[in-house]
């Protein structure tokens with residue numbers, strides 16, 4: 001019999017899961033910032049980039065551009081040069097400046113503290129807005145990044161792949177006061193244990209609460225793909241048949 005069938009439903013497991021993860025990840029190791037604007041800029045830079053790399057870039061960036069007006073009126077080439085190590089720098093620089101132009105023109109230079117206002121800013125989606133609200137404004141929000149999405153599905157907390165649907169599903173079963181911390185803990189657990197391609201279930205503190213949805217298939221796929229790497233098959237695969245997992 002499938003072990004996962006014996007597990008209680010998601011709404012009964014989510015509390016114990018959160019309680020087990022809490023002491024493991026007491027502090028969310030993330031982006032360094034002092035103001036809502038700095039956090040917003042850091043989150044924009046963190047797309048497709050590690051927090052550690054962003055934290056290396058931002059001290060010089062925030063010293064050079066202390067306010068939204070400074071970013072709004074900056075020379076785009078200088079901004080691009082400063083954010084270049086984060087990757088996709090042209091787009092990120094364009095978004096940061098455009099976002100700050102809006103913050104100056106529509107919000108008097110202060111980052112708005114409401115979800116519906118934040119998501120109207122260039123380069124700011126729901127995920128970015130929830131991070132800013134949760135950390136800089138202490139407004140509970142559930143951040144659904146790649147880790148939260150993946151873990152929520154593996155843990156059987158939702159079947160959805162759409163981040164907004166994942167957010168709404170978690171909001172129904174996680175107490176509001178825990179929204180921010182729970183998503184932070186899933187992010188940390190996803191980075192350290194429940195890795196995308198090779199989840200370390202044998203070392204996982206919540207293994208007995210997890211139906212490990214999709215994980216068995218992942219191991220089988222890995223085995224298959226190892227067997228398949230004969231010279232001819234490797235040649236075929238590099239023609240554009242890369243396996244995509246999560």
Ligand code: SF4
Pocket residue numbers: 151154155193194195199200201202204205206207208210211212213215
């Ligand atoms: S048991 Fe495995 S799949 Fe479940 S959370 Fe832990 S590492 Fe992830």
